[in-house]
Amino acid sequence: MAAEAQHIAVIGAGWAGCTAAVELTQAGHQVTLFEASRQLGGRARRVDINEIALDNGQHILLGAYSQTLQMMRKVGIDPASAMLRLPLQMCYPADSGGMTFTAPRLPAPLHLLFALWRARGLERQDKLALARFSSAARWMGWQLHDDCSVSTLLERFDQTDRLIRLMWRPLCIAALNTRPEHASAQVFLAVLRDSLGARRRASDMLLPRLDLSSLFPQRAAAFIEERGGNVESGCSIRQLRRNGEQWQLQGNDANLDFDAVVIATPPETAATLLDGSADASLLATLRSFEYEPITTCYLQYASDTRLPRPFFALLDDPENAGKNVGNTAAWGQFVFDRGQLDPTQAGLLAVVISASSAAIQAGHEELAKAVAAQLAATFKQPQLAAPSWTKVISEKRATFACTPGLVRPANDSGLDKLMLAGDYTASDYPATLESAVRSGKLAARELLAQLR
Incomplete structure (x- = not known):
């Protein structure tokens, strides 16, 4: 027998929250998806720079991301056309x-x-x-x-x-x-x-041709709304508390009651929402994570600028950078030719710097100069040292620091009809889009089991 439709809140419209909301909507429940920012996608979203749709971080997906690819298809995205599929490779210039x-x-x-x-x-x-x-x-x-x-x-x-x-x-x-x-x-x-x-x-390595918000979150929002759900962007939820058999969300302008909740925010935000409701050990775990930034440097060149491949690995050796690029630190680890993914972005290169705490210390302007010098020296093309414009986007808490023996919380919060979702929850995977999607699906599955 099908469960009676429940009103369910999903807080956070990153990839985990969007996945949980889609799964719960498909199961026949009335879902409201809340997102504090105006743009959906969380830490993997679109940003608009110089009237160009970019991402807050250049991503590579893997063919092994089976759950992510399945969710894309469910909301109407064809991975074959939305992403460039390349064989496994590690190629340097x-x-x-x-x-x-x-x-x-x-x-x-x-x-x-x-x-x-x-x-x-x-x-x-x-x-x-x-x-x-x-x-x-x-x-x-x-x-x-x-x-x-x-x-x-x-x-x-x-x-x-x-x-x-x-x-x-x-x-x-x-x-x-x-x-x-x-x-x-x-x-x-x-x-x-x-x-x-x-x-x-x-x-296989999958390079998105679409911006990250269009690759899944926006279509997920449409999926939810087409089936009677609601998506509330620019709506911040400050606190949760029990209100009889329901959960009350304290938001921007009103208090709203729901039968069940999925918290799909970063862990420290989840701890704030649950303060006063969850036990001390869960709150301590949520607050114990350390974080690493990921920085992407976009550099615009003449439209006829094109790399021999869609992406290359770069020698990331700051200690010996002088041997590579004169006196400038060589920070970039991968460079992507955006024009080979989206023809409207011809001449735009994206250089990714993971675990970038040291790289961003000197400031964005100095980092962009260093990256441009690194590209010019690496490809032996002096003109790459002088892009027409640059933009550095640093996601300061891009992922948790994935250290040995790290304790990660379960999706089940231990509270009635309240689940956690996010790439930080218990899993053998690091903080990736796939782990976020897997967590969202598991949170939805466990909540559905409780509702039955």
């Missing part, structure tokens, strides 16, 4: 001192073996170390008895300095937004398990 590693369209694990065999820029001992690590991780089932740092894990498996610098370090920083010496090896292995250790398409 020619003559930059990096490597070229590209997986062909072959069944797993042949695609990795062939990519390793023909990789350029790696010595024989590097390739043997990579093969040894991959084989051992598979034999271990991608599991550790005791978590440790990624650096410790790589040391245990005798990974070469060059392989760490060119592959493992940038992959760790990109996936976990935490530097290897502080990052959880178990979470890193989980990412490798679902990409390198799975079928070939799981390791």
